[in-house]
Amino acid sequence: MTENPGVLKWSARLTSVALLAGCVVSNDPPPAEPSAAGGIARNVILFIGDGMGVSTVTAARIFDGQSLGMTGEEHELIFETFPHVALVKTYNTNQQVPDSAGTATAMMTGRKTRAGVINIGPEVRRQDCQESLDQELTPLGVIAKERGKSVGVVTTTRLTHATPASVFAHSPERDWESDQYLPESDRAQGCLDIAYQLTRFDVGGGLDVVLGGGRAEFYGGEFDGNRVGGQDDLIREWLDAGSNRTYITTRDELARLRAAQQPGIRPAQQPEELPEPRSAQPSRQQVLGTFSRSHMTYVAERPPDTTEPTLAEMTSAAIDLLADDEDGYFLMVEGGRIDHGHHDGKPGYALLETQAFARAVEAALEQVDLEETLVLVTADHSHVFTIAGYPVRGNPILGLVVENDVTGEPSPEAAVDATGTPYTTLGYANGPGAVADQPRPAPETGTGAVYQSHIPVVSHRIDGSLDYSETHGGEDVALYGIGVGSDQVGGVIEQNLIFDIMIQAFGWDDGD
Ligand SMILES: [Zn+2]
Numbered sequence: 409m410t411e412n413p414g415v416l417k418w419s420a421r422l423t424s425v426a427l428l429a430g431c432v433v434s435n436d437p438p439p440a441e442p443s444a445a446g447g448i449a450r451n452v453i454l455f456i457g458d459g460m461g462v463s464t465v466t467a468a469r470i471f472d473g474q475s476l477g478m479t480g481e482e483h484e485l486i487f488e489t490f491p492h493v494a495l496v497k498t499y500n501t502n503q504q505v506p507d508s509a510g511t512a513t514a515m516m517t518g519r520k521t522r523a524g525v526i527n528i529g530p531e532v533r534r535q536d537c538q539e540s541l542d543q544e545l546t547p548l549g550v551i552a553k554e555r556g557k558s559v560g561v562v563t564t565t566r567l568t569h570a571t572p573a574s575v576f577a578h579s580p581e582r583d584w585e586s587d588q589y590l591p592e593s594d595r596a597q598g599c600l601d602i603a604y605q606l607t608r609f610d611v612g613g614g615l616d617v618v619l620g621g622g623r624a625e626f627y628g629g630e631f632d633g634n635r636v637g638g639q640d641d642l643i644r645e646w647l648d649a650g651s652n653r654t655y656i657t658t659r660d661e662l663a664r665l666r667a668a669q670q671p672g673i674r675p676a677q678q679p680e681e682l683p684e685p686r687s688a689q690p691s692r693q694q695v696l697g698t699f700s701r702s703h704m705t706y707v708a709e710r711p712p713d714t715t716e717p718t719l720a721e722m723t724s725a726a727i728d729l730l731a732d733d734e735d736g737y738f739l740m741v742e743g744g745r746i747d748h749g750h751h752d753g754k755p756g757y758a759l760l761e762t763q764a765f766a767r768a769v770e771a772a773l774e775q776v777d778l779e780e781t782l783v784l785v786t787a788d789h790s791h792v793f794t795i796a797g798y799p800v801r802g803n804p805i806l807g808l809v810v811e812n813d814v815t816g817e818p819s820p821e822a823a824v825d826a827t828g829t830p831y832t833t834l835g836y837a838n839g840p841g842a843v844a845d846q847p848r849p850a851p852e853t854g855t856g857a858v859y860q861s862h863i864p865v866v867s868h869r870i871d872g873s874l875d876y877s878e879t880h881g882g883e884d885v886a887l888y889g890i891g892v893g894s895d896q897v898g899g900v901i902e903q904n905l906i907f908d909i910m911i912q913a914f915g916w917d918d919g920d
Contacts, residue, residue: 449892449913450736451781453727453772454515454906455487457765458508458571459747459758461790461885467755467834468762470805475763479802485766486773487785490888492897496906497884498789501530505882508747509582511788511903512574516740517545518907526570526579526602533580537594540580548738548910549575553612555916558692558733560726561615564704564719564761565744566622568602571788575740576615577605583870586625587637595637601625604639607646607696614650616694616737617729619722620744623657623698632701646696656697659717665695666725669732695729697722706745707760708855719743719764720771727775736780738910741768750791751877753839756806756855758793778891782913785888786906790881792837792861797823799833807853809833836861839878 457464465485473483500510500523507523514520521530529543549559563572568585579602584590587601600608603625609615627633628640639645647653656662699716710716717725723741730737743765749757769785776783797809800818808822808830822830825848832851835841842864843849851860867875887906889897893913911917 447892448915449780449782451730451738451776452893452910452913453739453741453776453781453783454910455741455743455765455769455772455783455785456512456515456571457743457746457762457785457787458565459750459789459791459880460743460762460765460787461793461881461883463793463795464746464750464758464762464787464791465886467793467795467805468759468766471759472763472766474802474805480805481801485762486770487766487888490783490785490890490894492889492894494887494889494897495884495900496786496887496903497900498903499882505880506789507570507582507880508788509570509574512571513545513547514902514904515786515788515906516547516549516574518904518911519545520902520904521545524582526573526577526582528578528580535581535594537580537597537599540578541598544578547574547576548907549615549740550611551911551916552738552914553615555914556612556735557914558616558730558735558737559612560617560730560737560739561620562617562719562722562726562739563620563742563744564764565620565742565748566625566703567606567618567620567698568622568625569703569744571742571744572620572740573602573606576609577602579605585622586634587639588634589870590637603635603642607642613691614653614694615696616692616733617726617739618695619662619697619699619717619726621698621700621702621704624701626698643696643698650694652691653694653696656695657699658715659699659721660715662697662699662717662721662725666728669725669728692732693729695725703745703748706749706757707764708749708754708757719768723768724771724775727772731775741772743768747791750793750836751839751879753836753841753858753861753878754856755793755834755859756857758791759805760855773890776891780892782889782891782893782910784894784897784906784909787885788903790883790885792839792879792881794835794837795833796835797831797833803833805833806855806857807833808851832859835859836878837881838863838865840864840876841878 469483469485470480473480498506500506501520503523509526510521510523513527524534527545527547528540532539532543552559561572561575570582585602590601624633626642628635704716746758746761798811799809811823813819839861841858841861844864869875896909
């Protein structure tokens with residue numbers, strides 16, 4: 409990729425944001441807007457922070473700022489400097505507080521639908537295979553391939569999880585990730601599991617870059633996988649279907665692939681193992697990477713010698729590969745485990761995931777030309793996550809509330825509630841941190857702690873086990889936009905309009 413004015417402009421903005429580190433208040437002008445903000449985009453990148461509600465963005469901003477030695481409140485995550493922002497109504501057609509399958513369908517197809525279904529119309533009952541077969545909605549991943557674009561999917565969850573699946577699959581049940589939970593009767597009717605759909609996706613020659621977790625959904629038991637129906641090695645079948653296909657499983661392999669893509673960059677180790685240059689390939693390279701058996705490891709739990717790439721590394725590699733297509737690309741990048749950290753009642757986990765998500769956005773902005781690319785950042789839904797009490801300025805965001813005294817100076821000790829017990833700034837309306845039938849103890853704090861909540865909710869997973877997870881929240885989420893077509897981002901909008909914004913940016917709203 410060549411240097412261009414859009415990239416340079418954004419780099420200058422990045423520097424000014426970095427310089428804010430010592431300032432209390434930003435007096436910076438808004439970021440320079442590319443002149444082509446209303447034109448046609450060659451590329452669209454949609455970043456979805458799964459469960460990244462507004463309170464999560466605020467807490468992550470403080471968390472990130474404090475990790476840089478600041479008080480934190482004045483800090484900005486990179487996407488908070490985008491020139492266009494909207495609020496997004498996330499409800500599903502049958503649910504006030506949504507799930508990720510219904511919300512991802514809204515963004516990928518332009519139609520809201522029921523919770524739990526992927527790219528299936530709202531009339532279809534969840535898990536009804538027969539009804540679903542003639543009510544399939546066409547996702548942007550298919551539309552983009554049909555129109556000659558390359559398509560990429562990057563996530564920290566299993567590649568078959570609801571949000572990534574919405575780019576390429578159809579299913580009346582989000583949990584049909586492999587054939588493990590897909591009933592034989594539904595399979596006989598023609599419903600296919602999501603891993604199978606991913607590897608057999610053949611529109612425009614197949615998906616171009618697919619990076620994430622969830623290896624077990626592609627293999628049968630003899631290969632330590634979850635599949636039960638006799639298709640024991642979908643990865644081998646995917647490789648055999650094209651000589652231009654590469655399968656990788658480690659961070660080093662991803663780095664080597666990227667180095668081969670960019671002649672000027674070489675990995676630190678094992679340069680002798682570089683693959684042949686891409687020009688030797690008969691057609692554009694397609695890459696499938698599964699870096700973990702299930703979801704990728706939480707940032708909070710990764711060992712220093714992890715073999716899993718970061719979300720930023722996967723995003724950068726995907727853009728390098730996709731940018732090879734002169735016709736442009738559509739890329740969906742999900743920070744998928746923000747949601748899981750919250751479900752576990754662990755804000756420290758969720759905030760580390762949000763920080764990694766912001767780094768991925770930053771990496772993308774360093775690579776793309778905003779004169780020809782639309783970059784959107786949003787969440788699919790919120791969580792019941794609050795920032796509460798009256799903590800002093802700069803109070804550690806994961807800590808106990810310390811209030812000011814009557815003079816406005818910090819008190820020497822943590823504040824206590826009506827029972828004399830200290831409390832944390834961060835907390836949840838429900839989830840595993842709820843205390844039932846006993847006095848509330850002094851709370852634990854820190855990255856790995858389960859934070860306190862009110863209601864001990866419980867539900868059933870598809871395997872029948874009990875799930876005490878904290879729940880999603882129903883308030884609006886934010887949408888941030890920069891680049892070509894981002895001037896359409898504004899106001900309070902229905903979530904399915906995000907699809908319209910992307911289609912319009914590509915210049916495909918002409919009815920053909
Ligand atoms: Zn969730």
